[in-house]
Amino acid sequence: EAGVTQFPSxxxxxKGQTVTLRCDPISGxxxxxxxRRVMGKEIKFLLHFVKESKQDESGMPNNRxxxxxxxxxxxxxKVQPAELEDSGVYFCASSLWRGTNTGELFxxxxxxxxxx
Amino acid sequence: SQKIEQNSEALNIQxxxxxxxTCNYTNYSPAYLQWYRQDPGRGPVFLLLIRENEKEKRKExxxxxxxTTLKQSLFHxxxxxxxxxxxxxxxxxxxxxxxxxxxxxxxxxxxxx
Numbered sequence: 001e002a003g004v005t006q007f008p009s010x011x012x013x014x015k016g017q018t019v020t021l022r023c024d025p026i027s028g029x030x031x032x033x034x035x036r037r038v039m040g041k042e043i044k045f046l047l048h049f050v051k052e053s054k055q056d057e058s059g060m061p062n063n064r065x066x067x068x069x070x071x072x073x074x075x076x077x078k079v080q081p082a083e084l085e086d087s088g089v090y091f092c093a094s095s096l097w098r099g100t101n102t103g104e105l106f107x108x109x110x111x112x113x114x115x116x
Numbered sequence: 117s118q119k120i121e122q123n124s125e126a127l128n129i130q131x132x133x134x135x136x137x138t139c140n141y142t143n144y145s146p147a148y149l150q151w152y153r154q155d156p157g158r159g160p161v162f163l164l165l166i167r168e169n170e171k172e173k174r175k176e177x178x179x180x181x182x183x184t185t186l187k188q189s190l191f192h193x194x195x196x197x198x199x200x201x202x203x204x205x206x207x208x209x210x211x212x213x214x215x216x217x218x219x220x221x222x223x224x225x226x227x228x229x
Contacts, residue, residue, distance in 0.1 A: 004159070031215065033215065035217075035219075041221075042120070042218075042219045042220060042221045042222075043160070043205070043217075043219040044219070045216045045217060045218075048215050048216065055215070056215070056216065058216075059216070091159055091160070093159075095215075104150065104162030104165065105160075105162065105217065106162070107152075107159030107160045107161070108159050109157070109158055109159045110157075110158075110159050
């Protein structure tokens with residue numbers, strides 16, 4: 001069974017440009033999460049989808065970030081326009097059951113974003 | 117504000133010994149606590165979950181304790197091996213937002229052969 005896949009693995013862009021990160025969760029996982037780790041900091045929650053619905057986007061830093069999950073399958077996270085402080089590693093995770101009390105999150109390998 | 121502390125200094129031990137990693141938290145009452153392993157350039161991999169009403173959980177060579185009075189979790193790896201070398205992350209979640217994990221910064225473990 002394929003795990004959570006993320007694309008691209010690394011993206012280098014100029015400040016002001018747009019980048020779109022993609023996440024394919026494990027098949028059948030209704031729950032999809034985005035987290036990120038900026039340099040020297042802890043991994044932090046961004047948002048949570050249940051199927052195509054946003055359940056919680058309280059961790060999104062600002063309106064330059066837009067996440068979508070059309071059809072309840074893969075998800076995209078767009079940063080437009082990118083700023084220097086957006087540099088970091090963006091992790092996607094999925095789970096079969098809602099919440100962490102009934103199981104673990106399966107993380108992808110992450111998409112490293114470098115904004116110059 | 118909520119704070120999770122893991123020893124930022126790397127833990128360096130001899131193969132075969134028991135590694136003990138600490139996770140302390142303040143200003144939070146987690147319902148669940150998880151431990152993840154992360155290798156360089158990879159995503160976190162789930163290891164163990166322990167609930168607030170559980171004192172101890174075991175899985176093969178791994179053991180986790182959860183003391184809600186001390187606000188502390190200990191993560192033990194017995195008979196450690198060089199392959200156990202990695203960064204170990206502690207993550208907490210509350211009942212109200214059980215899907216939103218709060219991560220510690222992680223502790224790097226190095227097991228010498």
